[in-house]
Amino acid sequence: MLQTLNTSQDRRAFLGVEQSLTGRRWAERLDGEAARVAQAMAQRHGISDIVARVLAGRGVATDDAPDFLDPALKRLMPDPSLLTDMDAAAARIADAITGGEAIAIFGDYDVDGATSSALMLRFLRAAGCDATVYIPDRIFEGYGPNPEAMGKLAEGGAKLVICVDCGSTSFEALAEARRLGLGVVVIDHHQVGAELPPAEAVVNPNRQDDLSGLGHLAAVGVTFLTVVAVNRVLRARGFFNGRAAPDLLQWLDLVALGTVCDVVPLIGLNRAFVTKGLLAMGRRENRGLAALADVARLGGPPSPYHLGFMLGPRINAGGRIGDAALGARLLATDDAEASATIAAELDRLNRERQVLETAMLEEAVAEAEAEIGAGPGPAVLVTASDRWHPGVVGLIASRLKDRFQRPSLAIALQPNGLGAGSGRSVAGVDLGRAVRRAVDQGIAVKGGGHAMAAGLTIERGRLADLRAFLSAEA
Structure with missing residues (x-):
């Protein structure tokens, strides 16, 4: 006040x-x-x-106050068809289900990607389709689809690849998928330019020709709307005649987890997703989530704090320093023994991640303080080291942003001369756009993201250019 x-x-x-x-x-x-x-x-x-x-x-x-205080899904849920390409995406996925096509889900390695992958997999299973999930290795493959992965999926018999929380800027990989005869549907929320990759549908509320006003959704929120749309198409085709249609609301616990952990604004539909998702999570019907809550010693009814600071970091730990697919596997399994085993491994990896983070943060803070000096310092902090683990740099960037109140990037330099970096921003500075402009200027090798978070690959010798460019942009 x-x-x-x-x-x-x-x-x-x-x-x-x-x-x-x-x-x-x-x-x-x-x-x-x-x-x-x-x-x-x-x-x-x-x-x-x-x-x-x-x-x-x-x-x-004034008019939004009731929905803010009591975010009811029934009032706030939009028609999924408002999103550009949604009808095409829903029809294509429904065709694959009814036609018995082999489907592969390609997800990101963070919590938003894991929850999106698990949600889509659970829906496809409920529709009688046992799809596969592919999560790229953060270190060796990097973010998003790559041509080699598309080749592996095609060799495995996939006919349709559904990219969740990624794919909007994967031009080379999706061109390779088309060459191999793979159909591709992209479900994403990251910012994208006017040109889109070759896909049968790109559902992304942040594409420039989308007028849905849903750009604040996490990828898992967009995935849930897609599942609703596909379910509607299947109903219209009589697919569920004689069989039980899935209860989509049971999976709102996954939507809530991805929404909170991707730090998107908790307004409008996102508030409804989280409010109702916490109630679903409290019923402990998802064995994987229940096992993770137990190893995290989560006490009492789940809250956004529990999601953001107890469950999310453990799921992320797999993608940062372990097996990137562990999170999606945990959230999608109904096997109690497998759930307990994966949850224990994620808990162990999270403790290991905490040790790495502590050492890296101490070095990053010292570098940042030296960079700032006695004056106000640069508008954007860029720190780098060849001793850092690339899976933890996003956490370091977040800590620097909070400590120094400015956009911050942390970059892990590799022996091959390249650096893998991650950045976090503050309100008013669109870091994803700035990084994409750095790529356009030839300063960074590749990169992208959204307003509050971004990732990039850069040559060691261009760090000074990046610092100057980002400060000028900010």
């Missing part, structure tokens, strides 16, 4: 506090317009004044 200001004298001091213990003047958080919004909100919806002021301070509009 308050903000501390050093010099502002344009409003009366709140509670008469002209100077706090830290030497700052207290001022009302809400300006005149926001105060009027709070008053209208309280009167129209019967909300207490204090709650209305908190909502107004968070930018919630």
Whole structure:
């Protein structure tokens, strides 16, 4: 409700506090317009004044207050067809299911990718199709589809590849898939330029010709909308006549986990996904999630904190320093013994990751402080070391961003002269766009992402150019 200001004298001091213990003047958080919004909100919806002021301070509009406080999926769930290419994607996946085609799911190695992969796999199994999941190795393959992986999937008999949380910028890999006769459907949320890769459908609310207004969804949210759309097509075709249709709401625990861990805004549909997903998670029907909660010693009903700081890091640990497919495998299995084994391995890997992170962070902070010096320092921090594990640099970037309050990148330099980097940003700086521009300028070898997070590959000798370019961009 308050903000501390050093010099502002344009409003009366709140509670008469002209100077706090830290030497700052207290001022009302809400300006005149926001105060009027709070008053209208309280009167129209019967909300207490204090709650209305908190909502107004968070930018919630008067008409949106009920959905913010009680995010009901029934009210907030859009027609999936609003997303560009959704109808084509749903029809293609439904064709593969009814035609008995072999389907492969290609996912990312983070929590959003693992939950998206597990959700799609569970749906396909419920529809009688036992698909396979392919998660690339973070170190040896990097992010997203690659031509070699497409070749492996084609050799394995796949006819349709569904890319989840990746694929929007995989031009070379998807061109190879087309050459091999593979159909490809992309389900993603990362930012993308005007040109799209060759695929039968690219469902991405952040593609430039998408007007759905759902760009805040995580990939798992887009995947859930896709599952809803495919389910609708199958119903219309009479596919479920004589067999039970799947209960899609049972998988909202996966949607909630991916949404929270990908740190997308908890507004609108995302709030509904998380609210209802936490209820589903509390029923412990997903054996893998239940086993992971047990090894994490999660006590009481699950909360966003538990998802973001207890479950998510353990799933991520597999992709960072172990087997990248462990997370998706855990979330998709119904085998109690396998769940316990995988959960224990992820817990072990997470402890190992914590040791690595502590040592790397100490070095990164020292480098950042030297880079900043006595002045304000660069607008974007870029740190690098040949002693760092590439699977942990994203965590280091996040810690640097929080500590120094500016976009930060951490880069693990490899013996081949290349560096694998990951970055995290702050509000107002679109780091994904800046990294893509660095690629366009020839500074980085490859890279991309979204506003708050990005990844890149860069030659060791271009680090100084990257620092200068990103600071100029920011």
